[in-house]
Amino acid sequence: MMSIQRRQTPSLWIGKVEVGGSAPVSIQSMTTTRTTDIRATVAQISELATAGCDIVRVAVPDEASSHSLAELVPLSPLPVVADIHFNHTFALRALDAGVHGLRINPGNIGSAERIASVVEKARSRNVPIRIGVNAGSLEKDILQRHGHPGPEAMVESGLRHIALLEKLNYRNMKISLKASDVYTTMQAYRLIASKVPYPLHLGVTEAGTEFGGTVKSAIGIGGLLSEGIGDTIRVSLTADPVREIRVARKILQSLGLRREGVNFVSCPTCGRVEVDLVSLANRVEEALQHIPHPITVAVMGCPVNGPGEAREADYGIAGGKGRGLVMHHGEVVGWFPEDQLVETLLALIHKDFPAPSDF
Numbered sequence: 386m387m388s389i390q391r392r393q394t395p396s397l398w399i400g401k402v403e404v405g406g407s408a409p410v411s412i413q414s415m416t417t418t419r420t421t422d423i424r425a426t427v428a429q430i431s432e433l434a435t436a437g438c439d440i441v442r443v444a445v446p447d448e449a450s451s452h453s454l455a456e457l458v459p460l461s462p463l464p465v466v467a468d469i470h471f472n473h474t475f476a477l478r479a480l481d482a483g484v485h486g487l488r489i490n491p492g493n494i495g496s497a498e499r500i501a502s503v504v505e506k507a508r509s510r511n512v513p514i515r516i517g518v519n520a521g522s523l524e525k526d527i528l529q530r531h532g533h534p535g536p537e538a539m540v541e542s543g544l545r546h547i548a549l550l551e552k553l554n555y556r557n558m559k560i561s562l563k564a565s566d567v568y569t570t571m572q573a574y575r576l577i578a579s580k581v582p583y584p585l586h587l588g589v590t591e592a593g594t595e596f597g598g599t600v601k602s603a604i605g606i607g608g609l610l611s612e613g614i615g616d617t618i619r620v621s622l623t624a625d626p627v628r629e630i631r632v633a634r635k636i637l638q639s640l641g642l643r644r645e646g647v648n649f650v651s652c653p654t655c656g657r658v659e660v661d662l663v664s665l666a667n668r669v670e671e672a673l674q675h676i677p678h679p680i681t682v683a684v685m686g687c688p689v690n691g692p693g694e695a696r697e698a699d700y701g702i703a704g705g706k707g708r709g710l711v712m713h714h715g716e717v718v719g720w721f722p723e724d725q726l727v728e729t730l731l732a733l734i735h736k737d738f739p740a741p742s743d744f
């Protein structure tokens with residue numbers, strides 16, 4: 386696979402996760418629980434961690450949420466970024482609670498003193514700040530001047546926030562410029578990438594439900610990554626956030642930016658198929674979701690292209706008439722009835738790797 390020449394950025398640390406520099410592109414998500422519900426939030430963060438998430442963001446919309454961070458952060462298996470709008474007191478409290486990152490736009494928290502108080506505390510704790518520009522909430526004057534929330538307007542807003550931090554000699558930051566429109570998002574990131582050196586957090590915001598959002602994110606995030614732009618990503622879906630991690634991993638894997646996890650190959654089926662391939666493929670893919678090993682698994686419909694792909698894969702099935710050929714590293718293991726194919730393939734994989742519960 387062709388390797389991507391990534392844009393050079395200074396690196397920063399969100400807890401133990403490096404972002405930018407030569408660090409791999411990291412995956413982020415956001416909890417959907419009430420932040421005050423510590424048990425539910427920690428349980429969701431644990432699920433996200435198991436799915437392959439690197440960094441988690443939690444909403445801090447009110448006083449109670451800001452207070453709950455002190456209990457939440459030490460229990461979280463992932464570095465925590467506090468998502469705060471407008472309220473510098475919440476930001477200061479989040480920093481005291483030990484959050485590993487702040488998402489806050491300095492231009493939205495009021496006076497120069499307030500900005501300085503947050504920046505100084507973040508500096509003393511080495512906590513990066515993400516400036517998160519959203520096309521839906523641009524400053525009025527910028528919107529008026531540009532007429533619409535296009536890429537140039539988003540970049541102007543981003544540069545304004547960046548200038549506030551730079552004025553305080555604070556450069557421990559990363560930037561996001563998200564719009565729900567793919568083209569606007571991509572143009573905004575390209576533009577900001579040509580103007581500032583900071584790491585970029587990519588995302589197409591409010592991308593939609595699982596199906597539509599996956600397509601938009603694959604184009605927007607994947608397109609930018611393929612141009613070398615982007616240091617950390619968040620796929621936004623109106624769905625369980627664990628699904629976001631699956632999509633994010635697949636985007637990175639498809640571009641060769643992450644090797645771990647199963648590279649799953651299956652055919653679209655056609656008039657030649659004589660097994661229920663859709664069911665077989667879905668069952669195999671689902672069962673291998675949490676395998677971290679970089680293996681290729683092929684599930685193919687018939688003897689025309691099936692054996693070739695299955696032979697190239699580490700593990701493969703090639704369907705026949707009510708039965709199928711199972712292959713392992715290019716060698717034929719044998720023919721098995723259709724209802725034994727999935728179990729046979731999974732048993733081979735589980736034999737080579739730790740028990741399924743360890744995956």
Ligand code: SF4
Pocket residue numbers: 652653654655656657658685686687688689690691
């Ligand atoms: Fe059709 Fe066979 Fe190709 Fe699948 S592998 S699409 S069943 S020809």
